[in-house]
Amino acid sequence: MSHPEPLITADNLGLEVAGRQLLQNITLALQPGEIVTVIGPNGAGKTTLLRLLLGLTRASSGEVRRRPGLRIGYMPQRLQIDASMPMSVRRFLQLGQAQLDREQARMALQRVGAAELADASLADLSGGEMQRVLLARAASRKPQLLVLDEPTQGVDVGGQGEVYRLIAGLRDQLGCGVLLVSHDLHLVMAATDKVLCINQHICCEGHPEQVSRDPAYLELFGDKVAPYTHQHNHQHKLSGDVVGDHSCDHEQPHHPPEHRERK
Numbered sequence: 001m002s003h004p005e006p007l008i009t010a011d012n013l014g015l016e017v018a019g020r021q022l023l024q025n026i027t028l029a030l031q032p033g034e035i036v037t038v039i040g041p042n043g044a045g046k047t048t049l050l051r052l053l054l055g056l057t058r059a060s061s062g063e064v065r066r067r068p069g070l071r072i073g074y075m076p077q078r079l080q081i082d083a084s085m086p087m088s089v090r091r092f093l094q095l096g097q098a099q100l101d102r103e104q105a106r107m108a109l110q111r112v113g114a115a116e117l118a119d120a121s122l123a124d125l126s127g128g129e130m131q132r133v134l135l136a137r138a139a140s141r142k143p144q145l146l147v148l149d150e151p152t153q154g155v156d157v158g159g160q161g162e163v164y165r166l167i168a169g170l171r172d173q174l175g176c177g178v179l180l181v182s183h184d185l186h187l188v189m190a191a192t193d194k195v196l197c198i199n200q201h202i203c204c205e206g207h208p209e210q211v212s213r214d215p216a217y218l219e220l221f222g223d224k225v226a227p228y229t230h231q232h233n234h235q236h237k238l239s240g241d242v243v244g245d246h247s248c249d250h251e252q253p254h255h256p257p258e259h260r261e262r263k
């Protein structure tokens with residue numbers, strides 16, 4: 001299957017800080033329309049990897065290539081907001097993006113089902129509402145690539161699935177690629193095209209169902225999760241493509257990745 005030019009690629013990326021190897025041999029490519037999720041234990045280097053890919057941290061080895069002029073929307077893991085500073089949601093969306101007019105701010109909120117929050121005070125938002133607003137902000141410039149670091153942080157368990165549905169909706173509406181870091185293993189397995197399991201290096205990667213059965217994944221997370229399965233009325237080839245022309249009751253990856261295992 002021929003792929004379009006990736007939005008972003010990393011080739012043998014490594015980062016060493018003060019004699020400590022935080023990441024090594026990270027190679028990946030993210031295609032338009034694809035949702036790729038980075039998982040791994042605490043301290044595995046997930047946020048560090050995002051920062052390298054975004055160009056916020058410089059790699060010690062290897063190379064990152066971004067499509068020239070790539071528009072990126074970034075939702076960081078933590079955002080320091082001074083709750084005592086009164087600011088409306090609309091004003092927050094416009095911070096640093098003065099070109100975003102009232103109507104565009106409304107549209108950005110509408111994309112995540114939060115149009116009614118435009119005049120609310122940022123300090124009054126619930127955890128789930130705040131994550132919607134952060135998503136709306138990341139997506140407000142119609143990025144070609146959305147980068148989301150733990151997008152369900154502060155969202156109660158019942159609302160987490162909804163956040164992943166919103167992300168898939170943004171991917172569909174904007175046609176963007178999505179790169180996200182998550183700890184919500186089971187939810188992620190159902191909501192992503194490809195999983196990258198890292199612990200300083202890539203432990204395993206591929207289609208969620210394949211990764212969830214990988215010995216390297218089970219060694220890291222086996223005590224936390226049951227293997228992920230979805231209702232199958234078809235079979236996959238090794239490439240991830242569906243055998244025959246069965247329709248599928250889950251969303252297929254746009255560009256099913258080859259499964260590779262690296263330890």
Ligand SMILES: Nc1ncnc2c1ncn2[C@@H]1O[C@H](COP(=O)(O)OP(=O)(O)OP(=O)(O)O)[C@@H](O)[C@H]1O
Nearest residue numbers: 017018022040041042043044045046047048049181
């Ligand atoms: N600039 C830096 N200098 C030194 N060490 C760093 C730097 N940035 C990150 N680290 C270390 O690198 C390791 C990986 O951090 P990172 O935040 O990428 O992990 P993570 O996988 O995102 O973790 P978590 O799941 O807890 O958010 C940590 O031990 C952290 O202390």
